[in-house]
Amino acid sequence: MAETDVHGMSDGQELPDPHLDTSRLRQAPAKYQGLRMFMRNKAAVFGAVLLIAILFITFILPIFVTGDRTERVGSIHLAPGAEGSTTFGTDYLGRDVGRIVMQGGSATLKVAGLAALVIVVVGTTIGAVAGYYGGWVDNVLMRITEFFQVLPGLLFAIVIVALYGASTKSIVLAIGLIAWPTIARLVRAEFMRQKNLEYVKAARAIGASDARIIFKTILPNTMPVVIVQSTLVMGGAILFEAGLAFLGLSNPKDLSWGFYIGANRTYFLSNWWGLTFPGLMIFFTVLSLSLIGDGLQDAANPKLRGR
Amino acid sequence: MKQIAVRILQAFGLVLAVIVLNFMLVHLAPGDAVDALAGTAGEMSPETTERLRAQYGLDEPVTTQLVTYIGNVLQGDLGVSIGNNNRPVTEMIAERLWPTVLLSITALSFAILVGVFVGTLAARRPESGFSHFTTVFALVGFAMPAFWTGYLLLIVFSAKLGWLPVSGMEDLRFRGGWFAQQWDVAKHLFLPALALGLIYIAAYSRLSRASMLEVLESDYVRTARAKGLGERSVLFKHALRNGVIPIVTVMGLQFGAILSGAILVETVFSWPGVGRLAFEAVVERDTNVLLGVLFLVSLAVIIANFLTDLLYRFIDPRIRVSGSANG
């Protein structure tokens, strides 16, 4: 499905939409039309608000709600709202679940963000080169892409992190290494489509170098595809990081969401809140990114709305 | 036939590439097997480590080591476990294989049947409440980490309601006939299969909704109706076979993701499979076991890919039979 979803912004914007106020549309610069579409998509706006709330909880709130999260605040396994307990309960060491979950997000988001960056940069570059040059270059790169698609992603990441140690660097590289093929294929398809269009021929005619055509001429026009995919990639990276951390493959000091679920897992029968709340944070973060990604996709390509 | 032969060769090439990758992973990692052994055995004299390196062939040139390694793996020798008294890794994986096969096949069939059914129903009435529910369900299902879903299911269905068992694959105190025993396994299987399959139910319902929406608007569906076929025949004979093609194309690749997810889910449910073995290997730093699992799972994915490729050829004659159209 995704392979056929690749259409540039410019394709969709010319389509008349009976629900739009055309008189105002005519005045609006073309670049705001995508934003307008996005705003019309209630789910996407909800996703954006959700993401902002999560970023606030993770990065701003800890500035005001200070205190050491490893500190013991009461008896162990106190349910949320129980006497002597905190809003989100206490864990098996008597720590405040709410405080740990609030502060654990920054590690998850940092690792996932860096991994998403690696994925997008690697995937876009490989896809661009393969799609632009075609021929044997494309053939070799696509064989490599296929190989990485066949590898069982999470398991491969587990092996790398287990062998090379659970540092931020190895986790970011592990996730980056397994998740780039999807975006590479999308960008490749987009480059193959665009490289024969008139504006590229024009650039070639005035003697632009290959690198210039790839990065300055075609790449900006593939950005809608890349940006939509980036939000989905980021969601996937969060899930990968959470899975690794759940198995203990993350820095224990970070107490990231996935790691904290793993730490609480032995007590799930008596202490449901210890693993429910960090899981909810993972869930809402990935959900918000998916909603935003869908909204952007609709904005970039209105023909696919409702699909 | 020639195309199939080419695919077999390609599959074999991929297997070789996985073996080489495995070798490289170990070779590039800090420390070698002897260091790991030294770690578990305490202090070791330099003479002993040298002797062990010679014994394991670690003093030979890299290329020689690689050739030996490929030869060993192709003969089914994946080395020995460091944590488990030098037990052969192949043997350890073999005895854990069936539970994982059972779990992942159940989850995948679950996902395909439910996903395609839900997606098709949603596509038939794209404006209905059910259809919108499917879209929301797909988003929610994708955002839930499988291991977390596992615990939520356990908290609700096992701890609070007491309907289903908490862990393992069978009740060890179980006494009864064969059928009762299978029923016992099925009860243990249900929650892990659901936890593992949920994300794919979500993915397939979304994918089949989109694909069926497109197919149901196609000209050949109109032709089928114009013939006088009833809606059921239109849907099941003419639409569905075209509608599942996109799902078949992604199925093989997702098999790897399902087997990877099994590591998380088996850990949650103490399911005695390969995934649980991999988790134990992570905890014990048992490199050979971990690499053995990676190799076998990759092999399974390559085989699954090959099989879905055959299935794809069977479903879509445009791939199977080359065209002779001339305008």
Next chain:
Amino acid sequence: MRAETPLRSETPLLSVQGLTVTFDGFTAVSELSFDLYEGQTLAIVGESGSGKSVTALSIMRLVTLGTRAKIAEGQIFFRQPDGSTIDLVQADEAELRKIRGNQISMIFQEPLTSLNPVYTAGNQVVEAIRLHQDVTKAEAYQRAFEVFERVRIPEPKKRLKEYPHQMSGGMRQRVMIAMALSCDPTVLIADEPTTALDVTIQAQILGLMRALQDETGAAVIMITHDMGVVAEVADDIVVMRNSKLVETGNVFDIFEKPTAPYTKALLASIPRLGSMTGKSQPERFDLVDMDAPV
């Protein structure tokens, strides 16, 4: 143009009366009426969006399946082979299924996408035969073989086993025609059957359809935007524009003395042999100005 007009029985085979079709409040066909007689070829002419295809799909009642279209008003009376008359607008799905592909069948514009890519040509024709006739699979294949021969498909035995993508466009359209004729319908609706084909193939398919009509005696509704096709095959003509009827009548009369300005403009757009002499390039058609006074 056909030399003679067939004799007409008293009651029409198919009578469309005041047909109005809407999509979400937009009117696609508005108060359209026309009659079709046995053995007659009626052309419905108009540009894209004029409502001619929607009219065709309304007769089959396919227009409301899987879309948001509604037949808001009107009747479509169809005289069945047993002599009884049925209103297709009011008929239920079960009745319609017996009529579709059996008594009224349809050929579409795009033969590649109109055939199911995953089944063989034979399979798809046999399916239609077995749906409406009580025959065994072997008998159905024999009939499919015969109908393939009738539509002049070379090597019919081999073609029965082929998939649509293995055939040329003209061959696919012959398969569509075979499928449509397999149950000896009394009405055949052809929706732009030659538009997607190469010019040489177009002529072959039109010739074939005319020959088949002489052989089977079926009435044909030919939907087209091409006045050349109309001149080739039609007895009577219905001109449509912006979902409304513009003009109707015998094809000779209309070609000789068109009354509506739109029809005149359509006729003027037919390139005549020799009219391009001395011009190096094809020319654009004149745009029709609908609001111009008569």
